[in-house]
Amino acid sequence: MGWNPARGRLRIGMSGVAAVVVGAVVYWAFSSGPPVAPEVNLATAPSQGAMNDAHAGHPTQAEIVTTLPGTPAPVDPEESTIAQYTSEKYQFLFDDLRYLNASQVEQLQRALQLRERLSGEMNSAGQNDALARAENQIRELLTAADHATYEMLRESDLELLKLNEYAGGISNVAPLSAADRESILKTKLAYKARFRQLLRDSMLQRSDQSPAEREYAYSMTARALEDFRRSYLEEVRQYLANDEQFALLSNYEATEFRAELAQLQSMVDTTSKGGS
Amino acid sequence: MFSRILCGTALLAFAGMAQATISLSASPGNAQVSLSWSYSNETPVTQEVYRDTDSNPSGRVRIGSVSSSTRSFTATGLSNGTTYYFWIKNTVSGTATNSNTASATPAGSGGGGGGAITGATCSSSGSTSITATIRVTSGTYDGGCRTYNPSGALGDGSQEEGQDPAFRVENGATLRNAILGNNGVDGVHFYNGGNLQNFRWTNVGEDAFTIKSSGTVNVSGVTGVNSEDKFAQVNAESTLNVSNCIVDNAGKFLRQNGGTTFKVTVNVDRCQISNMGEGIFRTDSSSSVARLTNSRLRNSGSLCIGSWASCTGSGNTNY
Numbered sequence: 265m266g267w268n269p270a271r272g273r274l275r276i277g278m279s280g281v282a283a284v285v286v287g288a289v290v291y292w293a294f295s296s297g298p299p300v301a302p303e304v305n306l307a308t309a310p311s312q313g314a315m316n317d318a319h320a321g322h323p324t325q326a327e328i329v330t331t332l333p334g335t336p337a338p339v340d341p342e343e344s345t346i347a348q349y350t351s352e353k354y355q356f357l358f359d360d361l362r363y364l365n366a367s368q369v370e371q372l373q374r375a376l377q378l379r380e381r382l383s384g385e386m387n388s389a390g391q392n393d394a395l396a397r398a399e400n401q402i403r404e405l406l407t408a409a410d411h412a413t414y415e416m417l418r419e420s421d422l423e424l425l426k427l428n429e430y431a432g433g434i435s436n437v438a439p440l441s442a443a444d445r446e447s448i449l450k451t452k453l454a455y456k457a458r459f460r461q462l463l464r465d466s467m468l469q470r471s472d473q474s475p476a477e478r479e480y481a482y483s484m485t486a487r488a489l490e491d492f493r494r495s496y497l498e499e500v501r502q503y504l505a506n507d508e509q510f511a512l513l514s515n516y517e518a519t520e521f522r523a524e525l526a527q528l529q530s531m532v533d534t535t536s537k538g539g540s
Numbered sequence: 541m542f543s544r545i546l547c548g549t550a551l552l553a554f555a556g557m558a559q560a561t562i563s564l565s566a567s568p569g570n571a572q573v574s575l576s577w578s579y580s581n582e583t584p585v586t587q588e589v590y591r592d593t594d595s596n597p598s599g600r601v602r603i604g605s606v607s608s609s610t611r612s613f614t615a616t617g618l619s620n621g622t623t624y625y626f627w628i629k630n631t632v633s634g635t636a637t638n639s640n641t642a643s644a645t646p647a648g649s650g651g652g653g654g655g656a657i658t659g660a661t662c663s664s665s666g667s668t669s670i671t672a673t674i675r676v677t678s679g680t681y682d683g684g685c686r687t688y689n690p691s692g693a694l695g696d697g698s699q700e701e702g703q704d705p706a707f708r709v710e711n712g713a714t715l716r717n718a719i720l721g722n723n724g725v726d727g728v729h730f731y732n733g734g735n736l737q738n739f740r741w742t743n744v745g746e747d748a749f750t751i752k753s754s755g756t757v758n759v760s761g762v763t764g765v766n767s768e769d770k771f772a773q774v775n776a777e778s779t780l781n782v783s784n785c786i787v788d789n790a791g792k793f794l795r796q797n798g799g800t801t802f803k804v805t806v807n808v809d810r811c812q813i814s815n816m817g818e819g820i821f822r823t824d825s826s827s828s829v830a831r832l833t834n835s836r837l838r839n840s841g842s843l844c845i846g847s848w849a850s851c852t853g854s855g856n857t858n859y
Contacts, residue, residue, distance in 0.1 A: 345599075346598070346599075349599060381598065384596075384597045384598035384599055384600055391636070392635055392636065419602075421601040421602060422601050422602060422603060425601055428679060429679040429680045429714075430679060430680065430682075431679060432677070432678030432679020432680070432713065433676055433678070433679035433680040433681035433682065433713065433714070434679075434681060435677065435678065435679070436674070436675040436676070436677055437674060437681075460605075467607075472609075511684070512681070512682065512684075514684065515682040515683060515684030515686075515717065516680065516682040518682075518684065519617070519682055519716065519717060520617060523616040523617030524616075524617075526572075526614075526616045527604070527614060527615075527616050530613075530614040530616070531606070531610070531613075
């Protein structure tokens, strides 16, 4: 993998005296050698690590993913992997960015790659500041509408993984076009955002609720999950021209939503057992 | 340099600083992994659960957000036999702390998977005629519990060699939730590994499934009846993990291709095996290994037939 993330981070929660000691010690420890945490540079967008979970077993993706305009040529396999993952994850953001010139598109691409790399990093010093800088740069480059699209796609890892699973599975039977994929992903993300808000509001995971309150929260959330599934599929139905694509999507999602429901049930069970 | 870091760490500890840690553990189940964690010198606020199929956190996928009071999570919908890696990420005022990496391999033999023997749980939701093999070369093909009826172009489900399979699963892909109709043709073929979940053979044809090339094959939640000869056929060096199966009325549960000497590793766990004309495992290879655990047997013949390097059973009962 070529990258050994730092484990754990020193949390400082003590006196000013200790803070002075910290500064002195850190300076002393690193003053004569290279920094342990790499310097973050938006212009070079370092990257690492394979995006295996989202790509494993999906050879057809290479045909589907388009290289974004202005994407710098990757210089090593790891950088290539993260560049490809970023391209795939945000490909629908680049549908209509004609208000950006080539240089700005390249800046955006680099900021996105950096964001993806940092989000996978483990507790490295400066990570949060660098992430904030990358987020700011992305916000400055995009219109409000496109930034909203970005925020939606930013949370799309799991849905992208599942879309790739489904698309790969039917690739020899009823292959999806890029437009099909975009319709499915965007529709699902939109409905999922609503569901996630409802899940947060439901307080399903709170441990201080009575069994009856928890059961009520679960039943409401389970119903919302079913509404999410039905509404999302009904809307996607309008976009897919091929009946088999839709039938197989319905099959696939029925199984995935059942697993999601089991996950919700396990939250209730765990909480009620005092597992929290 | 490293000695300076170590000395620096000691000094920091002396200065009253405590290292914030999240200790995460993972235990496997059947198609799921249970996670539990605890904190040291850290207050949980925004907790997120991440998953990956390698230990490198880059590219990991967030699979859940849990409340600040939660200390456990069950990751479901996983593939038996695949190792998954997990992290808990806690964010306080924009500063993130990650747990250690915890890994687990759900279900499979020896994977700690328990539970009842149910076999396939599909009830037919309709039927689909197929005139050519369905190839699943990546991702997941979900049949939605439909009954797939192969035409005569694929074969007639007899013991005649050279029939085509109804499904061909390749490169670690997954086929799930399907029923193969009365014409079982040559069942399911695996190339370079794959996964079969919740699958029923109404009437096994030439074989229920065949491993055609090397890889790891995971089969779980399956039911197959009326194999005239073998239920499973292995034609290449491979690992086969079978869990939660019901197999009735066959010559043998598994046969390594006759006369071959490559190594096959077979783990069968939580299966109900009945009415085997000859027995359960058969090979001619002295390098192959087979194990049957936690299973229910009736009129199943010999457990081991042939020259296995190792062939064992434990936790099995007759009923």
